[in-house]
Amino acid sequence: MNYADREARLAAWLDAEEAIRARMGPVGTVPPSKALGMAPLDFFEAIGRGELPRPAMGDLMDFVPVEWAPGYFVFQGTPDERHYNPLGSVHGGYAATLLDSCMGCAVHTRLEAGQGYTTTDLRTTYIRALRAGVGPVRAEGRVVHVGRSTAVAEGRLYDVDDRLYAIGSTSCLILGAGAWG
Numbered sequence: 811m812n813y814a815d816r817e818a819r820l821a822a823w824l825d826a827e828e829a830i831r832a833r834m835g836p837v838g839t840v841p842p843s844k845a846l847g848m849a850p851l852d853f854f855e856a857i858g859r860g861e862l863p864r865p866a867m868g869d870l871m872d873f874v875p876v877e878w879a880p881g882y883f884v885f886q887g888t889p890d891e892r893h894y895n896p897l898g899s900v901h902g903g904y905a906a907t908l909l910d911s912c913m914g915c916a917v918h919t920r921l922e923a924g925q926g927y928t929t930t931d932l933r934t935t936y937i938r939a940l941r942a943g944v945g946p947v948r949a950e951g952r953v954v955h956v957g958r959s960t961a962v963a964e965g966r967l968y969d970v971d972d973r974l975y976a977i978g979s980t981s982c983l984i985l986g987a988g989a990w991g
Contacts, residue, residue: 819970827876849923876948889941908967909966910980911951913980927961927985932979
């Protein structure tokens with residue numbers, strides 16, 4: 811990728827993040843009865859418009875949803891020293907959290923109103939270390955399979971230059987409304 815293309819892509823990523831941050835509401839949780847009463851894409855659109863609260867985990871780890879469609883979900887964040895482990899690189903939990911989030915939300919987009927899910931298995935493979943200064947990274951999740959009781963998704967964490975930092979896969983248990991008590 812040449813310099814001009816890279817700078818244009820970086821500007822587009824930063825603009826997308828700024829736009830979603832400007833629209834999102836305060837941190838909070840949505841009562842399960844309300845969340846499960848909505849079609850999943852409507853649920854994510856309402857969060858993106860600020861009509862429902864943004865998830866606290868995204869605030870804590872400083873990442874936001876930037877794109878979603880049926881079977882697909884992308885989060886963006888910029889790791890920095892707050893995310894470091896004692897060895898001077900971003901803790902692996904940062905990458906695992908972004909991957910778990912994008913893959914789980916990709917699964918969620920394929921469910922019906924009244925269904926929920928929970929992660930039963932998360933596999934993360936680290937390709938290279940994340941460090942402050944790498945700039946924004948994106949965690950992109952895609953559904954591989956959704957059945958009656960389980961779903962499988964895969965994800966990748968990469969930067970604006972398409973350098974891959976981690977890949978992941980997940981299995982999720984699909985739950986009915988009664989599971990949320």
